[in-house]
Amino acid sequence: MTDNFIETRLRKRYSAEKRFKIYSVSALILALLILATLISSIAISSIPAFTQINIGIDIKMNDDQILQFEEDPENVSWRSLQKKSFYSMFPDVETRKDKKELNKLLSTGAYIEIKKFYLDNPNKLSDNNIIYVPASDDVDLLIKDIIDRDLPQDMRTISDNQISYLDKLISNNRIKKTLSWRLFSNSDSREPELAGLKGGIVGTLLTMFVTLIISFPIGVLAAIYLEEIAPKNKFTDIIEVNINNLAAVPSIVYGLLGLAVFLNYMNMPRSAPLVGGIVLALMTLPVIIIATRAAMASIPPSIREAAYGVGASQMQVIVHHVFPLALPGILTGTIIGIARAAGETAPLLMIGMMAFIVDVPSKITDKATVLPAQIYMWANNPERSFEYLTSAAILILLVILIMMNLLAILLRKKYERRW
Amino acid sequence: MKDVGSMIPNQYKITTSNVNVDYGSKRALHDINLQIEEKEVTALIGPSGCGKSTFIRCLNRMNDLIEGCKVEGKIMIDDVDINSSDTDIVELRARIGMVFQKPNPFPKSIYDNVAYGPRIHGIAKSNEDLDNIVMKSLKRAGLWNEVEDRLDASGLSLSGGQQQRLCIARAIAVNPDILLMDEPCSALDPIATAVIEELINELKERYTIVIVTHSMQQAARLSEKTAYFHLGKMIEYDVTSNIFTNPKHEMTEAYISGRIG
Amino acid sequence: MLLGLSFVSYFYGKRLIRRRVYEQKISQHSRDSYHGLYLSLYLIIPSVILTLIWLASSPNIIDSLLKSKIKNSFPDLSLGEINILKSKVISAYDGILPVDSEQMEMLVNFYNSANIISTNFLIIISALVSVSFFLFALNRIRVRFNARSKVENILKFSMILASCVAIITTIGIVLSLIIETIEFFKIIKITDFLFGLQWSPQIALREDQVAGEGLFGAIPIFIGTILITLIAMFIAVPIGLLSAIYLSEYSKPKIRAIAKPMLEVLAGIPTVVYGFFAALTVAPLLRNSGASVGLSLSSESALAAGLVMGIMIIPLISSLSDDVINAVPQSLREGSAALGSTQSETVKLVILPAALPGIVSAILLALSRAIGETMIVVMAAGVAANLTFNPFESVTAVTVQIVVLLIGDQEFDSAKTLAAFALGFTLFIITLLLNVLSIYIVRKYREQYD
Known part of the structure; x- marks a missing residue:
């Protein structure tokens, strides 16, 4: 083995190293560039919609x-x-x-x-x-x-x-x-110069309200049971596998569930935030359960042992110690889950929440649409002005969602504790 | 220090002068001066956190992998400063094998574990050549008889002691001239430890060995020279028998008699 | 009102027990607040459950009452006419349709009074139930009464119920899909559905035409989904995996701290936005650049949909593989570096093989997400079912067909709507299998290092 041989081989190995590093860094840059393109292309095409x-x-x-x-x-x-x-x-x-x-x-x-x-x-x-x-x-x-x-x-x-x-x-x-303030004060219209998002925004708020009050308590209770109380047996194992699978069921299947069970079987009102909220709650449930369990699992057993040591019952340990300590993590998971639900469209198409609705809904059984569904309808509108309006609506939706995610990140940063 | 230096012949394999190591703002090693002789076993002992592992990791520049770790001073191996920018780190590590505290075989077959180094460095000319290297390394590591018939089994299927010997075989397959061992027996039971110690005794015929150990008895059994580290400083360095029977420094004495540590 | 009452009963229970402790001078078993909670839970829970059951069932009952009323008043109407009249009455009641005839008025009045009776009945019944449960609870409260464990049992029971919601949901999904799917296979042979090469459900809609063989052959839409998904994975796997490698092996912590949240933003963008991006930006771009090199691309090409779906999948793959790469023990990196391998050799020869099961499972998860993704394909892919592997042509996907079949006409008797459920069931089964496989691989892989 000559020195020369080693040297050429080394040179080859180093250039392979360099190439690999370039590949991987350019993959990352490409991904970020795509993100930038996506957001800027939408932002640019939304500009005309913000003035009238x-x-x-x-x-x-x-x-x-x-x-x-x-x-x-x-x-x-x-x-x-x-x-x-x-x-x-x-x-x-x-x-x-x-x-x-x-x-x-x-x-x-x-x-x-x-x-x-x-x-x-x-x-x-x-x-x-x-x-x-x-x-x-x-x-x-x-x-x-x-x-x-x-x-x-x-x-x-x-x-x-x-x-x-x-x-x-x-x-x-x-x-x-x-400035086109009507984007926020008007609801939908066939005329682009009159169309606004108020109906969609209120519809989204109502739907998310239903989603939250259903999925949060059920999700947290189920997670506490599975993580803290449940004995490890076949039954709880089945529930666990089940939850993991539910988390990956395509959202449109939840829409089919809503259509078949809530609309056709239970005769609930079509296009209503009530049904939309329930469907999205079922979809969000696994997210909240998984996040809550992770948050509670990260609390060290020493805390529980200390509480048991002074004679607390299991429920008292959970209610007084485990739950409050896990709360920031639970809220973070919930916000992320709700943000995902707020951007969801496909299951709502199934239960009719994309009808052209001029009236702003005032209760959860009114006919309503949601922001993403309104974006979908506007995107299908052939008139050119709607293209700009759609971009503006997307921008508004993204701002709302990013703010929710930021809130979650801040919450995590502020209360994150390493045990 | 001077009198220690004058005791030892002039041709050293490794010479370090004024080596300082910082982790961020915390200094982990202060001015380490040490000369290590060829084809001998040098043991580094001291209480935990004394910097002996940090020091051994300087010798093949493993500390480069740790974020915020800075190494200063000169480390000469065969009269070349390994910290200079000319030194090729890949070549350097190929010349210096290392065995870690916890056995860390790759999740590959036994054969592939040993063949890994020769393959990346292009040492073997042919498949037969590679087979030979693997066999020779496994034999030297004293593992051949135990795994001869299952070279395709996963390295992780071996017992702890066997895994550690596999890691030694993996290290010597690259044909290094120095072996660094960072507490190689701390995760092993006494029987496996005895096997490894016997192996080290055989290996020193061919390799310069630097071993970090938390067991004074092991240092006494294995090494020619011993250095005692305390809180990031090297307190004493001498022929092993001197350290254990006639320590010059009171801290060394306190440690080997069990009063500190 | 119920809430107010339960508040009052909470404080009443608390005071009651305190007074008794004072009078009887023995130490109480449970703290005051548990007695209060015990009372208020007994007051509120039965009536809430009752109300929920009532709300779920009463519309159906009133509906069938109305139906039989119509039947009795107009015995010569057919079933379909009765249904039409019924929905007319309900819309008139909601004020959408005018009440234009005497009979109509009679029916609307009947419907109205049925509703009022039902509401009053509910209020009376739930009040009775609440009061009796409350009295029962009040009767049981003693100083030595273990109110705490009673309250805790109620809480525990509600937790078990909550856990069952997950199972009920799964059962609901499976049942609702299976029932309609079986109905569908009564009309269309299962082999025709699974292996048929022609899909044109709209033709079967025409009145005189019964859904014939071959019209519901799902192969073209399966192929379309596979084609789009393959393009997506082709984009997402290398980019996602390589970015994960860069983030976990090469990047400085500062870059990581910025780039990771950015990728998470990419993951948080709603799919309808990606769909719009595909239709508005990517598809025209592809068509124009295709035209400039002499390729004719359909404006709803599989390529555009697949490309954008790939973009959507990137963050999923990168964050999941980032996790598995980080889970590879540091000692393996050190072991490889100590043998003198370069960083890329460590990655390629040690880390990736060690992380392979985790990466495979991440890819399977991403695959199932791509197959089930709806909005991107609805907005960017076509509707017509072309049997082709050419990425430049327009294809359709399973989810697109579900949306197309179910929007508008939603009567549950046509083969068209039932077909949507059959497709949904297929989708559910495929994604379920992918998930189970991915969970299985991950579990096996975890055992390796434990």
Whole structure:
């Protein structure tokens, strides 16, 4: 064996070492890069959804309308008030067809803003007011430069005439860009410029409430029993294997369970947070049980022995010592489980929680949808504005979920104890 | 220290001068100066936490694996400073075998355990060559007769003492000239310990052996020279019989008479 | 109200026992609060259980009452017409439909009064039950009464019940899937389902057509799922495993402290987000880059779905393999390093073989997650069942078909909806087997080092 031989071999081994290290570090970088791409691509495409374009209309009510308003605001024909006032800003537009085109610049829900304005400011009934109402989604996209105005007319969803009206509005300073607070204050709508997430957010909260009050007590009680009390026998062994398996059952199967048992057999209401919450609770249960058991197993036996030593009963040991010490770990596991449930969509599709629902649910038996299901529905919407809205909704969902996870991490950091 | 040095002939296998080791901000070894002679057994003794294991791990730079561990000073092996940046750590460790406190055979067959070193270093030219190396190493480690007919069995299926001898075979299969042993018998029963001790006595014909032990009797039985460590300092280093019959330092005496430790 | 009452009874029990101790001058067996708890639990638990049972069963009872009422009033209606009329009445009661006829009004009134009677009945019964249990408990309280162990037994019993929920859930899943699946196999032969090469359930929907042979052949969707899953594993296993190796063997603690939570974030992203990412970003990207090299990709290609599913699986594989790699004893690393191996040799020749069972089980878990994943494939894969292995073409998956079959029409008599349950059952069995296998491997592997 010559020195030369050893040296070449060594060199080969070192370059293999280097190569391997490069492979593994690039795998990690790739994974993180994908995460960055995913989040940034969604963040970027959500930007247009966070602002909205409003068009100012000069409105003055005539005496009849004021009288009608004072009788009952519902009596006023808000739509015609909106149309007439808007048309009078464009005296040149005469034909029905052109007027129709002109009106299409405004959102179909524009009159609601006008009504709201007068309801909020009854002292301005007889004034000349400039009221800003949402523009239609095509106008919105055009002003945000997403629709290219230089394209030939038949390749865009907005006509040359409409662009000329818009230019006039712009030069008259009647276009205003505002933050889209309606994302939080409106519920779902077919019109992208009116659609908001309130229904989904409230639905998610209601569903998570049901999930939490079912899965937390049952999960913790079951975990305490299995970890602290249960004798080691066939029965408890079966339960254990069972829980491990349940943790890995695909979520859609839970949806089938909900459909067959809760909807068809028990006749519970469809699309309701009650059923969604129960299904997600069953899905979260194994997560909470496993986390709780891990938290309790990490408490050293010396603590238990000390408590038994002063004559505490088994329950007292658990209630006074083991449970409080394990609580941070239990809460961490619960938060992570609930966060996962809050992002879950598939089982809810099975029990009808993805219907188009305009009303904000107020109790757990109302028809409702949840945030992820709303994202799914919006993503299927062909209109371009919904693409940005979907991204915005995802961003909001992610912020909520990441905050929940951060809370869990902080909790763990703060109360983590090494025995 | 000087008089100890003058006692020993000039050609040393290992010479350390002013070796300091820090774990983070805590100093584990203070100024260790030691000369180790070729083809002898040198024992390191002392109460637990005295730094003897840290020291032996300096000799093949195992401390590099520990986060926040810093080694200063010169360690010359065959007149080459192993801490210099020129030293190739892979080559160095191939020349210095190490046996650990707890037997740690790889979860592979007995054959593959012994063949592991020769394979990675490309020592064997052919399969027959490799078979030979494995056989020779197992024979030298005194394990051949026991495992001859089940080389394919897992290394983990052996008893504790056999596992430790397997680890010795694994170390000598690479053809090192120094063997470091970090309390090789502490996890073994007395019978297995006796077998290993006998083996060490045979091995010193070929290898320079540095052994850390918590048993004074073992040091007395096995070694030519003994160093006594206490709280990160080397207190005394001398011919073994001198250490045990006529210690110069009162702390050494206190330790071997059982008053501290 | 019940809660308030139980609070009151708690304090009442506490005071009662204190007074008795004072009067009788003997030391009590259990502390005051246990007596209070004993009383309030006896007050609250029976009525809560009763209410739950009532709520679960009363809609069915009222429903069948309404049905028989309709039958009696209109004896010449067919069963289907009765069902339609029934649901009309219920929607009218909810205020969704107007009450347009006299008969309708009669039925709605009947339904309404049945509901009111049922609610009143529930209130009276549960009040009676509560009071009698409360009196029973009150009667038993003595100074030397062992209230503590009684309360503890109740607690223990409720814990056992809670543990059984897991089993009940499993039984529920298995039963609900099996019953519908058996119904399905009464219509379609099991061999046609498992080995048939054609899947087109929508055609069987047409009125005049009975679901014929071959239409429910599940092979194309199995193949689709396998294809997508394979692509996903092809992406996720190397990236996940190598990142885990880097994190556990090479990286400095600081990098690890940052990168690990980031991977956990990746794991916490809802799958509907991945689905959107697949449909919005990845699929067009693949189609365009495919077009630029002359490949024609379907916009719902298996590749896009598989790729994004792979991304979703990466953190699962990396965190599970990180755990098993860290569980390899440090002494093996030292032993290998002391023989003069480089770090990558240690990893490849010692650590990975030692961690192999754990890694295999992690991959099996990831596989079962990928097979059962729904949203990504629903949003990025196709609906049409093409029998192909070409990753550039559109395929469908088991979960997609379940969603497609069950959304909209959910009457439980058509072969179409039953097929969804048969698919769900297949899915359940496959993932169950993968899990059991993975748990078995892990258990075996643990024994090695214990």
